[in-house]
Amino acid sequence: MNRAYKFRIYLTREQEILIHKTFGCCRFVYNRMLADKKQAYEETKKTIKITPAVYKKEYPWLKEVDSLALANEQLHLERAYRKFFGESKIGFPKFKSKHGSRKSYTTNVVNGNIRISEGKLRLPKVGTVKIRLHREIPAGWTLKSVTVSMDPSGKYYASLLFAFESCENQAGTVREEKVLGIDYAMHGMAVLSTGEKCENPGYYRQAQKRLAREQRRLSHCRKGSRNYQKQKRKVARCHEKVRNQRKDYHHKLSSRLAEEYDAVAVEDLNLKAMSRSLNFGKSIMDNGYGNFLKMLSYKLEERGKVLVKTDRFYPSSKKCSKCGKVKEPLALSERIYHCSCGNNMDRDVNAAINIREEGKRLLCA
Numbered sequence: 001m002n003r004a005y006k007f008r009i010y011l012t013r014e015q016e017i018l019i020h021k022t023f024g025c026c027r028f029v030y031n032r033m034l035a036d037k038k039q040a041y042e043e044t045k046k047t048i049k050i051t052p053a054v055y056k057k058e059y060p061w062l063k064e065v066d067s068l069a070l071a072n073e074q075l076h077l078e079r080a081y082r083k084f085f086g087e088s089k090i091g092f093p094k095f096k097s098k099h100g101s102r103k104s105y106t107t108n109v110v111n112g113n114i115r116i117s118e119g120k121l122r123l124p125k126v127g128t129v130k131i132r133l134h135r136e137i138p139a140g141w142t143l144k145s146v147t148v149s150m151d152p153s154g155k156y157y158a159s160l161l162f163a164f165e166s167c168e169n170q171a172g173t174v175r176e177e178k179v180l181g182i183d184y185a186m187h188g189m190a191v192l193s194t195g196e197k198c199e200n201p202g203y204y205r206q207a208q209k210r211l212a213r214e215q216r217r218l219s220h221c222r223k224g225s226r227n228y229q230k231q232k233r234k235v236a237r238c239h240e241k242v243r244n245q246r247k248d249y250h251h252k253l254s255s256r257l258a259e260e261y262d263a264v265a266v267e268d269l270n271l272k273a274m275s276r277s278l279n280f281g282k283s284i285m286d287n288g289y290g291n292f293l294k295m296l297s298y299k300l301e302e303r304g305k306v307l308v309k310t311d312r313f314y315p316s317s318k319k320c321s322k323c324g325k326v327k328e329p330l331a332l333s334e335r336i337y338h339c340s341c342g343n344n345m346d347r348d349v350n351a352a353i354n355i356r357e358e359g360k361r362l363l364c365a
Contacts, residue, residue, distance in 0.1 A: 001163070001164055001165070001166045001302070002144070002162065002163050003141075003161075003162050003164065003302070004147075004159050004160060004162070005159070005160050005162070006157055006158070006159045006160075007121075007132055007133060007134065007157065007158055007159075007160065008131070008132045008155060008156070008157055008158075009121060009129045009130060009131045009132075009156050009157065009158045010129065010130040010131075010132075010156070011126075011129055011156055015126050015127065015129060016156075018064075018065070018125060018126055019126065019150070019156070020103075021064060021065055022066060022069055022105050022125075022148075023103045023105060023150070024098075025061075025062055025064075025069075025070065026065075026069055026070060026072075026073050026105045027096045027098065027101065028059075029052045029055060029062070029070050029074075030073045030076065030077055030096055031095045033050045033052070033073070033074065033077055034077060034093055035095075036048070036050055037050065037077075037081075047081070051071075051074060052067075052070035052074055064125075065125060066105070066107050066124045066125045066126075068107045068108050068124065069105040069106065069107050072105070072106040072107070073105075077093060081093060102149065103149060104147055104148060104149035104150070106145055106146070106147045106148075107124055107145065107146055107148075108144070108145045109143050109144060109145060109146075114143060114146055115143075116137075116143075116160075119131060119133060121146075121158060123148070123158075126148075129158075131158060137160075137162070138164070140164060140165075141162040141163070142162060142163045142164070143160060143161070143162055144161045144162065144163050145160075146158055146159065146160055146161070147159040147161070151236065151240060152232070152233070152236035152239075152240075153233055153236040153237045153240050154233055154236075155240075166301075166302070174262040174263045174305075174363060175262055176360065178260075178261050178263070179261065179262065179263045179264075179265065179356055179359060179360055179363070180192060180193055180194070180260075180261040180263070180264045180265070180356060181193035181264075181265045181266075181352040181353060181354070181356025181357070181358075181359060182264060182265070182266045182267075182352060182355065183348050183349075183351040183352035183355055184266075184267060184269055184289055185197070185198075185200075185348050186280060186283070186284075187200075187283075188200050189253075189287060189289070189292075190289070191346075191348035191349055191351070192352055193349070193352040193356040195346075195349050197348075198253060200283075200286070200287050201245070201249060202283075202286055203242045203245040203246050203249075203286065204242050204246075204282070204286040205282075205286060207238055207241065207242050210238060211235070211238045211239070214231065214234050214235045214238055215235055217234075218231045218232060218234075218235055246286075246291075250288060250291055250292040250295050251295060253292065254292060254295040254299050255299060257296060258296060258299035258300050258302075258303055258305065259303075261305070262305050262306075263300075263305060263306045263307075263359065263363060264296060264300060264305075264306075264307050264359075265307075265308040265309075265310060265355050265356050265358065265359020265360075266293060266296075266307065266308070266309055266310070266355065267309070267310055267312060267314070267316065267355060268309040268310065268312045269312060270312065271284060271290050293307075308359040308362050308363060310355055310358045310359060310362065314354075314355075314358055315354075316351040316352075316354040316355050316358070317330060317337075317347060317350070317351045317354075318330050319350075319354050320339040320341060320343050320350070321343070321345075321350045321353040321354050321357070322341055323339060323341040323343065325339060325341065327339065334347060335347050335348075337350045
């Protein structure tokens with residue numbers, strides 16, 4: 001299995017200049033290869049394979065940066081082409097913009113050219129940089145590659161990709177009492193089959209007032225000026241704080257559930273479609289439920305456990321968790337589930353229990 005740890009790095013002025021040169025060279029090579037491939041296809045109706053090495057003679061300044069970073073741009077472009085031809089929803093590869101694209105590059109470990117020692121990270125061409133190792137790297141993990149990136153707030157990060165052997169299920173088999181059902185809550189975060197309700201802190205809504213003030217100040221600055229760039233970073237820092245708060249909450253909740261249960265059953269929801277209906281877009285996006293499920297999935301997988309997704313058309317909310325009767329007319333405003341068998345319970349808890357039972361059935365199938 002592969003796992004990436006993201007750490008903040010601190011660069012000198014000379015290292016910052018070289019990192020930005022690398023960003024620019026990677027963007028230039030990607031755009032040039034894409035343009036040449038498009039031109040060759042229009043002329044010959046055939047797709048050609050190009051490497052970054054063919055451009056170094058014409059543009060000698062490409063030799064100043066890490067060659068593996070340029071080689072990875074070729075892999076990224078080829079992957080974009082495969083997705084375009086293989087997936088109907090993926091569009092044709094686009095050119096990278098200097099101001100709009102994510103600033104990052106990836107380099108690989110070859111003959112120990114990248115290593116960590118005494119709180120320092122050695123990168124090809126860049127040299128030794130300070131790194132904040134806020135978590136311990138487990139023994140036996142092998143470093144494969146490093147992705148250096150810069151956030152809009154001006155902070156630099158290094159994402160270290162490690163390879164390690166996966167483990168078996170810690171419990172040996174999935175115990176029935178250790179299966180959890182989770183129902184998505186529109187007005188919160190999630191409801192568990194145990195009856196626990198995980199509330200949505202709403203970090204974006206808490207920061208709205210400050211964010212509006214900073215964005216208003218940004219609109220008054222002359223675009224491209226020094227004050228504009230400074231105010232732009234302030235707006236980015238507001239968004240960064242909200243993102244980090246939400247991510248921290250998701251990490252803590254998903255880690256707790258992955259430790260306590262052998263299997264977790266959830267609904268396969270179309271959150272994008274839900275955000276476009278009933279004016280719930282801001283609440284659903286601030287919830288970050290999809291990101292939480294991604295975290296929960298890989299944390300369960302690391303521990304040899306499993307995440308089960310039930311069919312999105314499974315009537316978890318309409319079905320009685322005690323007698324199994326499906327109640328067809330069920331309005332969204334009905335928050336208490338009433339059944340003719342005498343079952344009166346919270347609608348979301350009832351749905352979470354049904355999801356848990358459906359998850360058990362899928363595990364046994």
